[in-house]
Amino acid sequence: MTANADLLKALRDVVGREHVLHKPEDLLVYELDGTFDRALPEAVVFPGDTEEVRGVVRACNARDVPVTPRGAGTGLSGGAVPARQGVVLATARMRRILDVDPVERTAMVEPGVPNIRLSEVAAEHGLFYAPDPSSQKACTIGGNVAENAGGPHCLALGVTTNHVIGMEIVTASGEVEWLGSRGPDPTGYDLRGLFIGSEGTLGIATKVVVRLLPVPETVVTLLAIFDDVESASETVSAVIGAGLVPAALEMMDRVTLQAAEAGLRCGYPPDAGAVLLVELDGIEEVVLGQVTQARAACNEHGATEIRTATEPAERELLWKGRKGAIGALGRIAPNYYLLDGVVPRSKLVETMGDVSRISEGYGFPVANVFHAGDGNLHPCLLFDEREEGATARVLEAGGEIMRVCVDAGGALTGEHGVGFEKNRFMPWLYSETDLENMRRVRGVFGNEGAFNPCKVLPEGAGCGEMAHQKGALAAAGPDAYV
């Protein structure tokens, strides 16, 4: 029996024949996620429960086969790409909502449940799940846990780690454990916090307990229109400076507005230099007071127009544009490189200047859409991967932009994760001792380097084969398809 046949047999024994993909054409679809790093797995396996997840991990460990977990494949740092091939462990079959407790305001779900589904189900009890990544219609809770996902509404409410209170996991070594709990914060080391944001390198969450929040009584969304990004940025500082903590505070520049309006017809002003979306929620009297304050701040810093949306349908339309804005860039360029960096709010304007200087230098147009309230930038460099060398140059430009963020006292990622994309930049932020400590944490969970390899930490050999494998399948010859 060949190594591959032995692996397939072992996987089929665990999950059943119909839940293992192995044909080259089928594997092809799992070679990428939301970004452009690519690598082909040898098999994709769909376990149905915790036991099967454990079985798959153990079968792979026993054969020294790398395992890469995958949710919906919407990630933006290559986290679900099987960098050293091996097995992709997909959670698509594990999408049950196990319980919703309206009294404790918690829910327990399987990792493959789409983020939005949680809020839909919670809505029956007047509750919602706060983190709302732009991909929330597709992305899964398991993936959110791995990446410590954020979203526009994380400014006031915090990111995934503030809303996931406990998890059942299968560790990289194939043990089933519980981290955190359903009750009050447990004492001792916060292993739950350690696991959230570990980008699928410590293990895989098989059950996730989330906190649900009551739907706010009143929600008002303002769309403030500005002539340029600088005025909008100054407004952001003024709003926060006034002591307001909006539920969301988002900025989009002209390029983004034009793409979003063309693609989603959400009523954005395509000729504006920038817009701010400011959302305020809570008790009616308080919200109305905050709306007055926020409007004043916008007017003071040169807003040319402020639109107010109070009806759910109006607000939904404004958010539809924001959440689809990145994808809409596909209308104006064949490819984009979406970056994710964080800088102190006070450095926003300066950093944006650096970003446009760098992208201009490389000849790539840039679109900016970001969570202005927490200094989380998302510059998008527009390019065409079919142009010779374009991908390499865009990656280089991205590296320079990340360097600018770090030099400004910021971080490599606000919410997309380090993944494969930025692991080589980690030494900018961390000493060799820090990195070594992180490697040892992996070891605690039994990851000897084969569980979601090449992610987060810089690694040398064996991780260089990613990127484009064009022609690799065709080279295998027609027999590969029988």
Add this chain to the structure above:
Amino acid sequence: MTGWPLAEDAPDTADLAKCVHCGLCVNACPTYAITGLEVESPRGRIHLARAVAEERIPITEAVQGHWELCLQCRACEAVCPSGVPYGHIMERARAQLDAAPPSKGWERRLRRFALRNVIARPRVLAAMLTPVRWFARSPLRGLVRASGLLRFTGPLGRLEAQLGRPGRPFRPRDGAGEGEVALFTGCVMGELFGDVHRASVRVLERSGAKVFAPRGQGCCGALSAHDGDLEQARRLARANIAALEESGAETIVVNSAGCGAAMKEYGELLAEDGEFAERAEVMATRVVDFSEYLAGRDLPAGRLRGRVAYQDACHLAHAQGISSEPRALLGAVEGCELVETEGADMCCGAAGIYSLVQPGMSGELRARKAAQFREHRPDVIVTANPGCQMQYEAAVREAGIEARVLHVAEALDEAQDGG
């Protein structure tokens, strides 16, 4: 460089490049919802098409299978921020299957034959469907059902389950005359849903329109286009354009969502046609859906008691962007309690001839609808496409509830007639 066997009618490289594989489409896709497999998702199918275009893979049996499981409901297109014209890509990908090693070659050939020689020929279609209509209304049907024989007849049994009680046919000559508003009569629609056409005419007339059915019109070509037979689709489109131009009508009202979507895209279908390109563009702008036409007009309010569950027809909601209009028309009817069921905008699995060629997936999707009907117990299920109506007839039986299945036109007509 291209790996497409038929260069003409191959998916456009620029269309494929529009997909940025963000994945926002996957949960809108019915086949992904059922299988959880990305190979059965829009992003997956596009990625396979790109791989074929880039000569990474040939069109294998597995690739064909993934493309053929697609319902072409275009729910993905409606949620795609990047504007990927998925429907066009899939029609062109399917066109390539003719030149690929035939996995189910005989099945495809039979399908092509039926689409070209039965559906597209009004007289042959009439001759075929007259006995069907007769059977559907005869006492014999009850006996056949009771005998359980249908379980062994495959597609015939499935068709029987979908048949309502079709009234008299409505063919162009039944609505001959003159007017500003032309009613598009279609193929199966005119033969098995004559009642819907008659109701449409009455409702349109009550709104002040002068309605007629131009001669010479026939099948819109949607079924052929979805099957990848673009040549046949173009032939039918040209015939309809000529007939509708001849009629002098300024507005073409279409009450079948699938036909309306196809006709609004005649311009793209015939873009390369020297003689017809421009005429097709013009004709496309004249096409309006039944609900779309009525949305801006004065109607008698009418009265219809009961719980009404409107189910979006995919090619109305996703391809034409019309979902609030029919709900508003129904909501304005006195006594009509609109019930929103979960997944009302998800494909029912009818999808043209899909329910016949992919009975497994079609059945799964129908079962989802049946479960919702069981939970919400509507008195009336309303939709806007003949295939969906047939599928809901079967879903209602599956749910074991007493509910009538009506087209929007029938529901409005009944309400205006006094309920």
